[in-house]
Amino acid sequence: xxxxxxxxxxxxxxxxxxxxxxxxxxxxxxxxxxxxxxxxxxxxxxxxxxxxxxxxxxxxxxxxxxxxxxxxxxxxxxxxxxxxxxxxxxxxxxxxxxxxxxxxxxxxxxxxxxxxxxxxxxxxxxxxxxxxxxx
Numbered sequence: 779x780x781x782x783x784x785x786x787x788x789x790x791x792x793x794x795x796x797x798x799x800x801x802x803x804x805x806x807x808x809x810x811x812x813x814x815x816x817x818x819x820x821x822x823x824x825x826x827x828x829x830x831x832x833x834x835x836x837x838x839x840x841x842x843x844x845x846x847x848x849x850x851x852x853x854x855x856x857x858x859x860x861x862x863x864x865x866x867x868x869x870x871x872x873x874x875x876x877x878x879x880x881x882x883x884x885x886x887x888x889x890x891x892x893x894x895x896x897x898x899x900x901x902x903x904x905x906x907x908x909x910x911x912x913x
Contacts, residue, residue, distance in 0.1 A: 780841065782821045786812070788840055789829070805829050823870075824877050831881055 780788065789801050802812040805825040815822055830837055870878070882898060 781819050783816045783819070785821060785826065785840055786816060792835060792839055793833070804833075824874050824881070827878065828881055831884070 786798060786801050789795065789804065790797075793800070793804065795801055795804070798812055798816075799809045802809040805812065805822065806828070807822070807825055814820075826840060827837070829835070830840060879902065882901065
């Protein structure tokens with residue numbers, strides 16, 4: 779996985795941005811928050827996922843180190859998610875979890891893909907199960 783500084787540089791390259799301020803604007807964030815996140819290497823996953831969804835950019839282009847990445851968005855399928863990612867998701871604050879579920883739901887609905895829809899249903903069920911356990 780890349781550091782947040784590396785992710786910012788990848789976004790700059792993909793979008794031909796010239797400054798961190800351009801990236802902050804694209805992420806709907808202020809440049810001071812972006813700078814602090816870079817300094818502390820805190821990746822704002824929700825913002826990056828929303829950016830990729832809005833711009834139709836594959837998560838592979840942002841996060842994948844090896845192999846050939848597609849330039850189109852590919853569905854996030856629970857079968858490809860490892861347990862650490864699921865654990866990370868459940869460690870996020872509830873409002874962030876709900877935001878991500880909303881983003882994924884919107885994305886899957888727009889795709890009109892049966893396989894992605896089934897995968898989302900499994901993901902949503904996992905989310906709901908996690909919510910029940912946290913109560």
